[in-house]
Amino acid sequence: MIIKTKKYKLDPNKYVMLGLKTVMKEYWWAWLVPVAIMFIPLFAASALWWCFGIALTLSILYVLFWLVQFAGASQMEQNKILFQKLGYEIDSRQVMIKLNARQGMPITWDKVQKVEKSKKHYLLVIAKGQFVYLPFEIFRTENDLKFMDTILRRKNLLK
Numbered sequence: 748m749i750i751k752t753k754k755y756k757l758d759p760n761k762y763v764m765l766g767l768k769t770v771m772k773e774y775w776w777a778w779l780v781p782v783a784i785m786f787i788p789l790f791a792a793s794a795l796w797w798c799f800g801i802a803l804t805l806s807i808l809y810v811l812f813w814l815v816q817f818a819g820a821s822q823m824e825q826n827k828i829l830f831q832k833l834g835y836e837i838d839s840r841q842v843m844i845k846l847n848a849r850q851g852m853p854i855t856w857d858k859v860q861k862v863e864k865s866k867k868h869y870l871l872v873i874a875k876g877q878f879v880y881l882p883f884e885i886f887r888t889e890n891d892l893k894f895m896d897t898i899l900r901r902k903n904l905l906k
Contacts, residue, residue: 749837750891750894750895751834751887752834752837752891753887754833755832755882756833759830762817762821762830762880767810767813767814769863769872770813773875784798784802785798785799785802816876820876828846833846835879836851840856841856842854842871856902858873859871860872860873861904864899
């Protein structure tokens with residue numbers, strides 16, 4: 748059985764926010780650096796404001812770095828296809844991303860690193876900054892959603 752979805756256009760702002768959220772989850776440990784800096788005043792009381800300023804600056808720069816990365820990627824010419832109306836055909840072998848009836852690109856399940864399921868969407872993470880966003884509203888029937896769950900469980904991508 749093949750799941751054929753409705754065509755969907757990913758908004759660049761949605762891409763930036765999803766990418767930022769994915770990276771923040773993956774690199775959660777980077778937030779330990781500003782926290783560690785905030786412990787320095789326990790040993791040097793005169794460094795309280797310096798440490799607070801450095802920790803705040805590092806935190807802001809960290810978020811801005813990733814924000815610029817994803818915002819820049821959404822503006823690149825080779826990524827423009829990600830933000831066109833695309834249809835998806837999903838089966839147990841692959842996810843076929845279709846621009847039209849003739850043009851498409853397959854993504855085999857072994858290229859998908861992990862899948863995040865929320866209340867509104869599936870997020871198939873392929874690599875850092877590369878993912879397939881499948882909101883539930885693009886699936887035609889409730890059975891398509893159930894079959895998608897079944898495929899993902901069989902591939903050990905969804906627990």
